[in-house]
Amino acid sequence: MDPQGKSVFLTGGAQGLGRGIVEKLLSLGAKVLFCDVDVERGKATESELQTQYGADVVFFHPADVSDDEQHKAAFGMAVSKFETVDICVNNAGILNESNWEKVMAINAGAVIRGSLLALEHMRRDRGGRGGVIINVASIAGLNVNPACPTYCASKHAVIGFTTSWAMSPGQKDHAVRWCCLCPDAMETSMLKVTDIHYPEMLEEYLKDNGVMSVSQVADAVMKLIQDPDNNGAILEVTLKKGARYRRRQVVDRDGVNDLVIMDTY
Numbered sequence: 001m002d003p004q005g006k007s008v009f010l011t012g013g014a015q016g017l018g019r020g021i022v023e024k025l026l027s028l029g030a031k032v033l034f035c036d037v038d039v040e041r042g043k044a045t046e047s048e049l050q051t052q053y054g055a056d057v058v059f060f061h062p063a064d065v066s067d068d069e070q071h072k073a074a075f076g077m078a079v080s081k082f083e084t085v086d087i088c089v090n091n092a093g094i095l096n097e098s099n100w101e102k103v104m105a106i107n108a109g110a111v112i113r114g115s116l117l118a119l120e121h122m123r124r125d126r127g128g129r130g131g132v133i134i135n136v137a138s139i140a141g142l143n144v145n146p147a148c149p150t151y152c153a154s155k156h157a158v159i160g161f162t163t164s165w166a167m168s169p170g171q172k173d174h175a176v177r178w179c180c181l182c183p184d185a186m187e188t189s190m191l192k193v194t195d196i197h198y199p200e201m202l203e204e205y206l207k208d209n210g211v212m213s214v215s216q217v218a219d220a221v222m223k224l225i226q227d228p229d230n231n232g233a234i235l236e237v238t239l240k241k242g243a244r245y246r247r248r249q250v251v252d253r254d255g256v257n258d259l260v261i262m263d264t265y
């Protein structure tokens with residue numbers, strides 16, 4: 001899908017990757033409404049982006065996406081501003097190993113709610129125009145990670161949910177494309193979080209693997225949006241190997257043993 005002239009709803013856009021994605025989309029001619037729980041930063045970001053791109057193409061709406069009503073109201077605001085939402089990016093996420101309920105509510109719960117809101121609005125078999133849902137997971141959703149088991153579980157949930165909807169027999173009728181983004185470490189405030197186990201393991205990991213810029217990862221999100229044939233894609237982005245699709249398939253290897261889930265590049 002070409003972002004030019006399209007309408008976007010994105011969560012967690014006040015800073016970090018969310019803001020980076022908003023900026024790329026605006027530069028490609030999309031209109032964006034983003035929400036965030038950080039009201040001060042959200043307003044400041046809205047003001048800076050309106051100055052750069054125009055007051056009628058980017059809007060901030062305060063919302064905590066772990067709250068059902070606030071999340072629905074923010075999505076509804078995007079629909080009423082733009083009439084339709086073509087692209088939904090469920091990006092808001094936190095890292096906090098001391099509060100597993102909150103991590104699951106934001107990283108998994110709000111991604112599920114946001115996806116279902118978008119699906120209901122977009123699905124062509126119920127009068128919508130189709131669209132794309134991008135769910136932000138992490139490389140941690142594909143690996144094990146003793147530094148942050150809860151975060152890791154929340155990101156595995158995002159990938160399982162997104163790829164399962166992508167394989168729905170109704171997907172062609174819905175005309176909604178489902179994609180997951182799995183970045184390696186990025187230079188954002190999340191990497192400053194200290195509430196993890198074994199911080200020295202993370203430090204070692206970052207030394208070996210490096211840290212990406214937000215811009216590099218936001219470019220990969222544009223690839224996800226623009227490629228029309230990537231329903232079900234898991235886009236892994238790392239500093240060393242760049243953006244690579246992993247495709248998840250359920251495979252019957254021999255007709256005898258259990259089906260297995262396989263990722264291929």
Ligand SMILES: NC(=O)C1=CN([C@@H]2O[C@H](COP(=O)(O)OP(=O)(O)OC[C@H]3O[C@@H](n4cnc5c(N)ncnc54)[C@H](O)[C@@H]3O)[C@@H](O)[C@H]2O)C=CC1
Nearest residue numbers: 012015016017036037064065092093138185186188189190
């Ligand atoms: N920074 C990294 O190394 C990586 C981050 N990610 C994922 O990227 C996404 C964006 O994270 P970053 O930009 O790195 O973090 P960040 O902390 O810089 O930005 C996250 C934004 O989400 C907002 N947010 C948090 N909870 C919210 C809530 N309940 N309701 C609404 N907004 C909320 C924050 O206020 C903030 O503006 C997250 O899903 C994160 O898990 C994935 C892989 C690597």
Ligand SMILES: CC/C=C\C[C@H](O)/C=C/C=C\C=C\C=C\C(=O)[C@@H](O)C/C=C\CCC(=O)O
Nearest residue numbers: 138140143144145146147148184185201202205
């Ligand atoms: C701790 C998570 C930090 C930020 C979250 C964000 O999503 C960043 C993710 C990117 C990479 C994080 C890697 C962290 C690695 C570690 O902390 C090591 O403990 C991992 C060690 C072994 C796991 C085996 C593996 O590498 O797959």
